[in-house]
Amino acid sequence: MQSALNQALDQARQAGAVRVHEIRLRIGVLSGVVPEALQFAFEALSDGTPAEGGRLTIEHVPARFWCATCNREFEAIRLFTECPECHNPSGELRSGRELELASLEVD
Numbered sequence: 001m002q003s004a005l006n007q008a009l010d011q012a013r014q015a016g017a018v019r020v021h022e023i024r025l026r027i028g029v030l031s032g033v034v035p036e037a038l039q040f041a042f043e044a045l046s047d048g049t050p051a052e053g054g055r056l057t058i059e060h061v062p063a064r065f066w067c068a069t070c071n072r073e074f075e076a077i078r079l080f081t082e083c084p085e086c087h088n089p090s091g092e093l094r095s096g097r098e099l100e101l102a103s104l105e106v107d
Ligand SMILES: [Zn+2]
Pocket: 067, 068, 069, 070, 071, 083, 084, 085, 086, 087, 088
């Protein structure tokens, strides 16, 4: 997860940012990332950078699975789950493991 933060800080640097007001990250509920830990890492990593004093905002991405039997997508909060329609196990994970930069607000 530090790499996502570093990536954000790199981008800010490349953009010649004097000040980073906000970093928005998209975090999938299945990514295994603990938001509090991310917040903590952000404070440590942003120390002495243009992002110091900036805000880290986390967008939670729900887990979505595709059921090939029903031809539909369904949401779940666990990796091992079943289709609410046909009750077949899991299906194909379509989203929920994201850990990526959504946007950057800089000066
Ligand atoms: Zn199904």
